Amino acid sequence: MTTKFDYDVLYIGGGHGSHDGAAPLAGTGVRVGVIESGLMGGTCTNRGCNAKIALDEAVKLTRESNRLGDILNHHQMTINWSRNMAHKQDIIDPLPAGLEQRLTSNGATIIRGHARFQDAHTVVVDGKQTVTADKIVIATGLKPHRLDIPGTDLAHDSTDFLNLQKLPARITIIGSGYISMEFATIANAAGAKVTILLHGDTVLRHFYQPYVKAVVEDLKQRGVTFVANANVQSFAKTGDHLEVAYGDHQQLATDWILDATGRIPNLDDLGLENVNVDYDRHGIQVNDHLQTTETNIYASGDVIKSTQPKLTPAATFESKYLMQLFSGETTAAIDFPVTPSVVFTSPRIAQAGMSVDDGKQQGLTISTNDLAHYWYYRIDKEPLAASTQIHDQDGHLVGVTEISDQAPEAINTLLPAIEFKFSPAQVNRLVGLFPTLGYAAWHRA
Numbered sequence: 001m002t003t004k005f006d007y008d009v010l011y012i013g014g015g016h017g018s019h020d021g022a023a024p025l026a027g028t029g030v031r032v033g034v035i036e037s038g039l040m041g042g043t044c045t046n047r048g049c050n051a052k053i054a055l056d057e058a059v060k061l062t063r064e065s066n067r068l069g070d071i072l073n074h075h076q077m078t079i080n081w082s083r084n085m086a087h088k089q090d091i092i093d094p095l096p097a098g099l100e101q102r103l104t105s106n107g108a109t110i111i112r113g114h115a116r117f118q119d120a121h122t123v124v125v126d127g128k129q130t131v132t133a134d135k136i137v138i139a140t141g142l143k144p145h146r147l148d149i150p151g152t153d154l155a156h157d158s159t160d161f162l163n164l165q166k167l168p169a170r171i172t173i174i175g176s177g178y179i180s181m182e183f184a185t186i187a188n189a190a191g192a193k194v195t196i197l198l199h200g201d202t203v204l205r206h207f208y209q210p211y212v213k214a215v216v217e218d219l220k221q222r223g224v225t226f227v228a229n230a231n232v233q234s235f236a237k238t239g240d241h242l243e244v245a246y247g248d249h250q251q252l253a254t255d256w257i258l259d260a261t262g263r264i265p266n267l268d269d270l271g272l273e274n275v276n277v278d279y280d281r282h283g284i285q286v287n288d289h290l291q292t293t294e295t296n297i298y299a300s301g302d303v304i305k306s307t308q309p310k311l312t313p314a315a316t317f318e319s320k321y322l323m324q325l326f327s328g329e330t331t332a333a334i335d336f337p338v339t340p341s342v343v344f345t346s347p348r349i350a351q352a353g354m355s356v357d358d359g360k361q362q363g364l365t366i367s368t369n370d371l372a373h374y375w376y377y378r379i380d381k382e383p384l385a386a387s388t389q390i391h392d393q394d395g396h397l398v399g400v401t402e403i404s405d406q407a408p409e410a411i412n413t414l415l416p417a418i419e420f421k422f423s424p425a426q427v428n429r430l431v432g433l434f435p436t437l438g439y440a441a442w443h444r445a
């Protein structure tokens, strides 16, 4: 590439949409810069997946120990919130430094500060440092959507929840998507009284609804309240607590409000008016090479306007694709693989490939296994465990969804069968380890 610029490739943002590709790209000798205004690793590493799953481990353990009941001598475990938070912090604190080390040891330069486009090849960092590059990748991710209602500043976002040093007695969550359901699970298990105010009447709309209903019923039995069509109107502070006005003149007294109404593209003060990059409220428009309408500017990860799920593995796949494109390893368009998704409720719901509803519409074979009564799942007494598979006319597995504590591992196991279209004969040749979850999962492929 040219030496006319400071860098061959400059990334704005240091999340999975950039560093997974930027580090190996720098290792090929390409001059790489990464500008990050916060912590290296972005949302997933510092205030998303990793923090959440670290907090959730204790939830999983208490659930399992309570189920195993009188097999254990001290089975009524409870969660110590502050120690759980400290455990989470211990896990995530060292991560940014490790990612920085991976970048710099491959030869990349890290530039700290907020990047703003001056023109198609120039960004200004924190209003003072000018950095130029041949190619620039926008990987600025998403930020929380905030309700535009009176008192909205009294509500908190997912980052605030993941840093709560004391668990509030009453938590009200607005929205019923991923963050709402995962955080409701954690807060409820730790002893908070949780109320979820829904926009409509659907929870986790992208997941198989019979399994979602089972999780909702379970949470209700554990004391979580769901209010459908809540029509939240305002938040106010009254004395020592908060009031949520919703519905038809209804009021809900609470101690803490989580606005979990979705995430929107993070394009704050990026200077996009200075470049020819098309975007709207759903994100940055790219072609099948992740190239924006300004041909030397690309985008990667959550900030892209696309129907791909906004998940870490998808961002990683895109950043690795750009690495191959920029290093000359490929000129082909990006070819997205099957991307599974999971909601870390307790039990979890995971899925990959075609949805059950699409399978039904196409007249494919749908089969459901009741796993709760299968001996392997009875070992830890899982009361809610089932899986549904979709097979095409030739017996290929084309989609699967599972509800169980082990659902993510089961779906990961089956992923190659869907992605590489294993024939029934090929599946039969897979002799796995027994007794294991993976073996049990393959028997459903």
Ligand SMILES: Cc1cc2nc3c(=O)[nH]c(=O)nc-3n(C[C@H](O)[C@H](O)[C@H](O)COP(=O)(O)OP(=O)(O)OC[C@H]3O[C@@H](n4cnc5c(N)ncnc54)[C@H](O)[C@@H]3O)c2cc1C
Residues within 6 Å of the ligand: 012, 013, 014, 015, 016, 017, 018, 035, 036, 037, 038, 039, 040, 041, 042, 043, 044, 045, 047, 048, 049, 050, 052, 113, 114, 115, 116, 139, 140, 141, 142, 158, 179, 266, 268, 269, 270, 300, 301, 302, 303, 310, 311, 312, 313, 315
């Ligand atoms: C609470 C929560 C839980 C999640 N759990 C999961 C999960 O379990 N599994 C999963 O797969 N996904 C999960 N996700 C989604 C996952 O975090 C994202 O898909 C992933 O982080 C996207 O990576 P990214 O690089 O596109 O964006 P980000 O990780 O958001 O990184 C963008 C980076 O850009 C930086 N930045 C922004 N603007 C500028 C600027 N102008 N100049 C310099 N730097 C800038 C930001 O500081 C940030 O570090 C979760 C998300 C949240 C919020």
Ligand SMILES: NC(=O)c1ccc[n+]([C@@H]2O[C@H](COP(=O)([O-])OP(=O)(O)OC[C@H]3O[C@@H](n4cnc5c(N)ncnc54)[C@H](O)[C@@H]3O)[C@@H](O)[C@H]2O)c1
Residues within 6 Å of the ligand: 147, 174, 175, 176, 177, 178, 179, 180, 182, 197, 198, 199, 200, 202, 203, 204, 232, 260, 261, 262, 263, 309, 310, 311, 341, 342, 343, 344
């Ligand atoms: N396990 C995971 O992989 C995981 C976990 C957490 C977050 N994430 C990622 O983060 C993204 C954001 O999560 P999220 O839960 O904020 O978004 P989401 O899109 O999953 O859910 C948003 C919820 O807010 C509701 N809503 C929207 N507008 C509203 C309004 N005006 N009033 C009331 N409710 C309203 C929606 O009906 C929906 O229930 C996810 O889409 C996903 O990409 C992934």
